[in-house]
Amino acid sequence: MKFAIAGSGAMGSRFGFMLHQAGNDVILIDKWDAHIQEIRQNGLTVNYNGTEKVVKIPIYRPNEVKGKVDVIFMFTKAMFLGEMLEDIQPIIKEDTQVVCLLNGIGHETVMKKYVSLENILIGVTIWTAGLIGPGKIDLEGTGSTEIQNFVPGGEEKAKEIVKVLEEAGLNGVYSENVKFSIWRKACVNGALNATCSLLDATLGEMFETDQAISITEKIVKEFVDVAAKQDVQLDFNDTVEYIVKSAKELGHHYPSMHQDLVQHHRLTEIDYINGAVARLAVEYGIEAPTNELITKFIHAKEQLLKVK
Amino acid sequence: MKFAIAGSGAMGSRFGFMLHQAGNDVILIDKWDAHIQEIRQNGLTVNYNGTEKVVKIPIYRPNEVKGKVDVIFMFTKAMFLGEMLEDIQPIIKEDTQVVCLLNGIGHETVMKKYVSLENILIGVTIWTAGLIGPGKIDLEGTGSTEIQNFVPGGEEKAKEIVKVLEEAGLNGVYSENVKFSIWRKACVNGALNATCSLLDATLGEMFETDQAISITEKIVKEFVDVAAKQDVQLDFNDTVEYIVKSAKELGHHYPSMHQDLVQHHRLTEIDYINGAVARLAVEYGIEAPTNELITKFIHAKEQLLKVK
Numbered sequence: 001m002k003f004a005i006a007g008s009g010a011m012g013s014r015f016g017f018m019l020h021q022a023g024n025d026v027i028l029i030d031k032w033d034a035h036i037q038e039i040r041q042n043g044l045t046v047n048y049n050g051t052e053k054v055v056k057i058p059i060y061r062p063n064e065v066k067g068k069v070d071v072i073f074m075f076t077k078a079m080f081l082g083e084m085l086e087d088i089q090p091i092i093k094e095d096t097q098v099v100c101l102l103n104g105i106g107h108e109t110v111m112k113k114y115v116s117l118e119n120i121l122i123g124v125t126i127w128t129a130g131l132i133g134p135g136k137i138d139l140e141g142t143g144s145t146e147i148q149n150f151v152p153g154g155e156e157k158a159k160e161i162v163k164v165l166e167e168a169g170l171n172g173v174y175s176e177n178v179k180f181s182i183w184r185k186a187c188v189n190g191a192l193n194a195t196c197s198l199l200d201a202t203l204g205e206m207f208e209t210d211q212a213i214s215i216t217e218k219i220v221k222e223f224v225d226v227a228a229k230q231d232v233q234l235d236f237n238d239t240v241e242y243i244v245k246s247a248k249e250l251g252h253h254y255p256s257m258h259q260d261l262v263q264h265h266r267l268t269e270i271d272y273i274n275g276a277v278a279r280l281a282v283e284y285g286i287e288a289p290t291n292e293l294i295t296k297f298i299h300a301k302e303q304l305l306k307v308k
Numbered sequence: 309m310k311f312a313i314a315g316s317g318a319m320g321s322r323f324g325f326m327l328h329q330a331g332n333d334v335i336l337i338d339k340w341d342a343h344i345q346e347i348r349q350n351g352l353t354v355n356y357n358g359t360e361k362v363v364k365i366p367i368y369r370p371n372e373v374k375g376k377v378d379v380i381f382m383f384t385k386a387m388f389l390g391e392m393l394e395d396i397q398p399i400i401k402e403d404t405q406v407v408c409l410l411n412g413i414g415h416e417t418v419m420k421k422y423v424s425l426e427n428i429l430i431g432v433t434i435w436t437a438g439l440i441g442p443g444k445i446d447l448e449g450t451g452s453t454e455i456q457n458f459v460p461g462g463e464e465k466a467k468e469i470v471k472v473l474e475e476a477g478l479n480g481v482y483s484e485n486v487k488f489s490i491w492r493k494a495c496v497n498g499a500l501n502a503t504c505s506l507l508d509a510t511l512g513e514m515f516e517t518d519q520a521i522s523i524t525e526k527i528v529k530e531f532v533d534v535a536a537k538q539d540v541q542l543d544f545n546d547t548v549e550y551i552v553k554s555a556k557e558l559g560h561h562y563p564s565m566h567q568d569l570v571q572h573h574r575l576t577e578i579d580y581i582n583g584a585v586a587r588l589a590v591e592y593g594i595e596a597p598t599n600e601l602i603t604k605f606i607h608a609k610e611q612l613l614k615v616k
Contacts, residue, residue, distance in 0.1 A: 198506055198605065201612050209608040218601060289597035293526060297506065300517040304509050 007076030038135025062087030104272025123147035204251025315384030346443025370395030412580025512559025
């Protein structure tokens, strides 16, 4: 099987690297010039659990790709998904499986415009990855990757992909209810990312304040209500507990939105996390004032920081 | 008449200075040691519309005051009102008029514990004042001061106070509906103070973002609903317009809460502004999720910044 990674930032590069190490035919796709140049000239430099490795993996700009690819892993930022799918149309063939592993909610709507339903897989990964600079990534810890067909019928092909992920050490799992995992991850991000960004706090610092739990509860309640409208049963208490546990485990970290917004003045994925809940709430005729306000604050902050 | 200023920060010092300049017998009351020492040794130094003036006005700690005072202007931070009234009990006599000019909502509850109803005046001032350092204030621009008896019956005495304010250039007005003015000012502060503090923005910067108006509307809507329960008719559109106009006029300023919280790491008055609306909404069985969340965020930020 031939694999493509569409969006080869930190996490995309992790998947590309680990698939390549396991002997698969992989190409990377990205738009960042300095990153492309570094990988083409000197290879992808990976600090892999403390050991430096340099690997030569082909990397292309989206508009340069051609030929046949069996599986494409989508790893763009949420707001660039459509643009990427548009650009890589030449390699999305009749039987190319496209696996959406983006953060956030509701990417199916975009995927459906470019990929036939039976070739769409949705998923969620809890691996982490750090980008040190162009062509250089830092990989530590462990994780797993759940995927599922968006519509029933393609389980056989999906399980082949799971097997490859398994062999590459990416701990693939074929899920029977991946929407639950996607919503739960989005809810964790929804509770932690924007709040730590607005408060300019690490996860640990935030959870030392007396307000952290009650802010978390307000956010989670609205996620639970909206998820239920999509037939996803998030349990309120379990989710709050899971978030508090996650925040404590990663206490000294700033969440990724803080890195994007506060540290690097980059556009955030807020519209696909809290903003998605606020938008869906309107569609379903229910209230989500907390996620709505948080989304507005993050967008205001983006403008104030003149993000790119 | 003898006047006391209970809480002689920037605004209290403005009132003390202007009353003193008009020939009134005035004492200042404050707790800040460096401020007291400077004023006792070198007088109160006032940059009054560009001209430096130094005046000798007696200043006392709250627990040092004694004797008879006819009128006390309360100018503490909202959270210190009760403590100040407790401390200055010796000068609150049977006919001492106590004028509450604090920012925010609901100070009557505290005032009533220490002052008999017929001696309470509530009011609002739109003068500004800046504190340069201990014993040094900066007074520019113009303003006015509305006061009204808390319960009917004391209008005659109140109008004498208005006359003194008038003669001192403080533009006193006896109001027939001071609660409206208090609520409107609180709503302006509620829309601007916390948001600019959370976003770390000047008023002008905030109103350059696409979200400013819609965030303002969410906040104002809840103020309007809660005020209505207190028989105060704030008009939604007028109030939003008034806030936008105020923000534009003071575009390059950070609101006072930003100065307190972000610049000086001091406790804010949030519980008497957005927090009061959230609390009253619960009492009245209505919803105020926007003001509730904003209050929680500001309290979280206070803790993160280890305010004093």
